[in-house]
Amino acid sequence: MNQPSDVISDAALAPYNSFSLQARARYLYLLREPAQLTELFRWIYANDLPWLVLGSGSNVLLLEDFAGVVIINQLAGITLSETKSDYYLDVAAGEDWPSLVEWSVQQGILGLENLALIPGTVGAAPVQNIGAYGVELADVCQQVEFFSIAEQQQQCLSPAQCEFAYRDSIFKHALKDKALITRVKFRLTKQWQAKLNYGGLRELGEGASAQQIFQQVIGMRQQKLPDPKVLGNAGSFFKNPVLNQQQLQQLMVKVPAIPVYPASAGSSKVAAGWLIDRLGLKGFQHGGAGVHQQQALVLVNHGQATAADILSVCRHIRHQVWQNFALVLEPEVRFIGAHGEVNPDTVLGRPDASQ
Template sequence: MCVTLKSLNTFGLNVNAHKIVIAHNEFDLLLLWKQSVQLNRPVLLLGRGSNVLFLEHYAGTVLLNRIRGISIREDDEAWYLHVGAGELWHDLVVYTLKKKIPGLENLALIPGYIGSASIHNIGAYGVELKNICEYVDVLQLDNGEKHRFSAVDCQFSYRNSIFKQYYRENYAIVAIGLRCKKSWQPVLNYGDLKYLDASYVTPYEIFNLVCTLRKNKLPDITKFGNAGSFFKNPIVDANILSKLQANYPNIPYYPQNNGQVKIYAGWLIDYCNLKGYTLGNVAVYEKQALILINIGYASGIEVAALAKYVRYKVAEKFAIWLEPEVRFIGAQGEINAVTALS
């Protein structure tokens, strides 16, 4: 058996898997996983495929987690949401705003499902999932046990979590819990949101501006396949920033709570004059250097080759090695992306 994954990866790569199965509840998830394992083939849990790069055909079963459902309770301090891993993230943002629940507006238009959001600790415009997450419910697939990880247990960090590091193979995220404070304060310290007036701005105004900004800088996925930001923004010590500022005084950065600073990977790539750079069927997007796009019938190997070229060019000029945000998938499962680009 051989089925296409072209509609299940936003790069639009023409790759196949041995089989695709869909789980709509926890019982199905366990059953389908066990059936797949019995075939002695690898199993890949997949959401929308908005943060993966298939380097070749996948030899195993792709298991789509589509466990849905949203429940809300509240007290005097906050709204508490319990959300199934198979809900689309942007749909949740829209849903909460319609319910007059603020807090997610900065994270509008981030693609993918809830489960993937917690794996990657998604973030945008000064807000990360860890700022609002209370817990993550996980199903241990080899024995059917269910575990609840508190936000502290999740070990959230920049584009990372314990699920990305240690709980990939035999665990599936089935739901997350979010806490949205009733004492809402707008987060306007990032990008063009700084021009909004904190005294009068509404969650809907932030949502609308974020949607406009993202639409203006992101390529139309129906025309140019991509996975959004391909590289993480590097976080460096303040002394490294000082050295960079000696040669590049206008380098933009974003202070971190621990005294380090985040440098914008897109700016580094752009400064290397790589916007619009083309390699085969892949290009650095001309409007946003952080995005690699499929401009034809690209293969995963071509995308990786361009990513490697960009990574080395940035390291050559700035002595900073960019790390991929995108997961790399080989025939047998996930492989180390940094190693693949070294």
């Protein structure tokens, strides 16, 4: 089968990953219409090529050049409908997430404000079940539409079928490499209630408006998180550890002041950034990579970092946290090798491997 005319060969990926790493793709494809997908995947599979979808490339670490097709999701469009009780947003997967949140707050369509300024596209949000300041994508998602690679057609999943969990979903497991998200539908109640359970939002008080929450979240994120256009980064690099009660009690004997947040099924989350900061690792550097001076959870490219530099910083942090707190930090960022996503432990090793 002939190569589609709009496939670009030997393309630089620095503009398409927020770490600004100098990787390349054998092929690059700009996806603008769902109708393009059938022809594209017939060609991909006829030539046995690996493939990868990137939106803004804000949650990936490109370990090396990609040996197949990198699909840049540029699907666009937002449709709004409503009932007496709810607003419904039908949003194409290539739309910019921060812009969607800002637009919804301006329109008085409330419920996304706690998720302001999370980098990435709408299509990436369900994969990661993005979350911040007490709200997750799962709380507002009504449906996820995707192109099934095997069936060569559009299919839909309910939130329950998406198997959302902490920074996790079915798209990382049963549907990994089998689905390309094309649209996400949101249900936002008109009986809005402020979510103020996280530090920095409580100070707004119970009468806080969605606009005030939106502005507060923007301010907090801008204060802590560097602009990837200025300093390459992928946002929060590590997940917050989720602990059972016994693990939490053991940790709090060592560090009673650690911030603790409720998680599902009686478990608790503790702040990974706080642990890294307590170890004095803000500003730690190796090669061109380092830990951000203002936010210990963020690894940055100081200009000429390689993937190996970032991995070295990551290994050092994981080793120090394990040695001091007996916790293994799991990367939130997806590691991408030449043929697709790889298990971070395969690349990094585990600090607790000798236990």
